[in-house]
Amino acid sequence: MTFASTCRSVFLGLLCALVLPATGPVARLESGPRRPATAASSQEAEPPGRPVVPPPGLDLYLPAPPDNPVTAPKLALGRRLFFETRLSADGRTSCASCHEPGRAFTDGRRVARGAFGREGRRNVPSILNRAYGTSFFWDGRAATLEEQVRQAISGSRDLGIPVAVAAERLSGDATYAAAFDAAFGARPSADRLAQAIATFVRGTLSGDSAFDRFFAGGAGALSPAARRGLDVFNGRARCGRCHAGPLFTDEELHNTGVGWGRDAGRYEVTRLPEDRGRFKTPSLREVSLTAPYMHDGSIRTLDAVARFYDAGGGANPNLDPAIRPLRLTSGERADLVAFLHALEGEAPSEPVALVLEP
Ligand code: HEC
Numbered sequence: 001m002t003f004a005s006t007c008r009s010v011f012l013g014l015l016c017a018l019v020l021p022a023t024g025p026v027a028r029l030e031s032g033p034r035r036p037a038t039a040a041s042s043q044e045a046e047p048p049g050r051p052v053v054p055p056p057g058l059d060l061y062l063p064a065p066p067d068n069p070v071t072a073p074k075l076a077l078g079r080r081l082f083f084e085t086r087l088s089a090d091g092r093t094s095c096a097s098c099h100e101p102g103r104a105f106t107d108g109r110r111v112a113r114g115a116f117g118r119e120g121r122r123n124v125p126s127i128l129n130r131a132y133g134t135s136f137f138w139d140g141r142a143a144t145l146e147e148q149v150r151q152a153i154s155g156s157r158d159l160g161i162p163v164a165v166a167a168e169r170l171s172g173d174a175t176y177a178a179a180f181d182a183a184f185g186a187r188p189s190a191d192r193l194a195q196a197i198a199t200f201v202r203g204t205l206s207g208d209s210a211f212d213r214f215f216a217g218g219a220g221a222l223s224p225a226a227r228r229g230l231d232v233f234n235g236r237a238r239c240g241r242c243h244a245g246p247l248f249t250d251e252e253l254h255n256t257g258v259g260w261g262r263d264a265g266r267y268e269v270t271r272l273p274e275d276r277g278r279f280k281t282p283s284l285r286e287v288s289l290t291a292p293y294m295h296d297g298s299i300r301t302l303d304a305v306a307r308f309y310d311a312g313g314g315a316n317p318n319l320d321p322a323i324r325p326l327r328l329t330s331g332e333r334a335d336l337v338a339f340l341h342a343l344e345g346e347a348p349s350e351p352v353a354l355v356l357e358p
């Protein structure tokens with residue numbers, strides 16, 4: 001994909017959002033000064049009735065299932081649940097143990113560590129901007145965020161308890177009873193638990209990066225190195241073929257040869273031979289904060305990622321045809337890395353850009 005076509009897809013996203021009637025509580029343009037809410041670190045409830053407004057660079061239409069619209073009481077409840085250790089088998093682990101807000105919702109480890117210190121087998125992906133996702137997990141096995149949350153609670157190497165048991169644990173807590181009542185008009189249940197946490201994930205957004213400011217016409221927003229890196233990214237290195245659009249992912253599954261022979265990836269879901277070694281293209285927003293990289297955490301730095309692609313990925317019979325030796329100069333690799341740093345949102349230590357209407 002060329003720079004111009006990336007531009008067009010970002011631009012169209014914004015344009016579509018602007019011309020669509022802004023219905024419902026979610027997709028509305030803000031009418032006053034914005035303030036970034038510290039969605040993850042603050043646990044106090046936001047006043048009711050304030051919709052999420054995606055930051056600049058993201059599509060203003062924030063998708064949500066018809067039976068689980070984003071509302072402020074649900075966001076507040078979901079935020080609290082995201083940090084709730086009572087939802088785990090050892091009573092000490094929460095979503096945030098693995099998805100740390102200060103690391104763009106990753107954990108800095110090669111692979112995850114769940115309740116009772118159980119080691120998982122894959123690297124923790126960021127949850128940022130997953131509202132726009134169409135499939136979840138490295139192998140795309142969950143079709144909705146609600147389903148994804150259920151698996152994260154019940155997975156033996158994650159929180160490790162049945163979702164119904166998790167909901168039951170909250171039922172005796174009067175503050176949760178009140179919060180579920182405010183969000184759903186009903187008491188805690190497995191479905192509502194998953195819906196509230198999925199809503200928090202939907203509201204956890206990152207945009208307004210140097211790239212977005214450059215893209216919106218701020219010619220000086222990118223450093224000269226990052227500007228050159230953008231050309232390499234969409235040009236010679238063909239990164240934008242897969243890391244496409246405003247989120248820098250096509251939401252498709254590809255074989256880049258990472259971990260070939262150790263994790264079958266999409267094949268575990270479909271059992272189709274051609275899916276062996278395919279993994280979902282991750283978003284690259286905030287990627288400078290999410291090391292180590294890849295589904296197995298096998299690459300430690302962005303420079304090493306650039307070298308990996310430069311060398312033509314990991315050789316295997318299913319390698320995606322877009323992955324070929326690139327013969328980049330060391331300067332071009334450095335420029336690529338500078339560009340990837342330009343995908344950091346406004347405040348890197350607090351990447352959440354959950355923006356609420358005043
Ligand atoms: C033990 C660490 C751990 C815990 C606890 C955990 N996660 Fe995850 N999360 C992961 C890993 C690892 C993956 C990727 C697993 C895979 O693809 O097989 C993941 C994937 C995800 C994804 C999918 C991202 C994508 O791009 O597809 C979301 C969203 C998510 N987790 C949210 C949550 C929520 C919400 C909770 C709490 C209910 C939670 N996680 C608890 C480690 C964890």
Ligand code: HEC
Nearest residue numbers: 237238239242254258279280281282293294295309320322
């Ligand atoms: C054929 C599609 C494709 C192309 C082309 C491609 N990528 Fe990727 N990228 C992926 C997939 C798929 C993954 C996940 C691979 C895995 O973990 O098995 C990935 C992972 C990454 C990651 C790790 C992100 C994380 O959170 O772990 C970075 C960084 C990255 N790519 C940057 C680039 C750059 C820079 C280029 C161009 C030099 C590029 N990609 C070209 C599909 C692609």
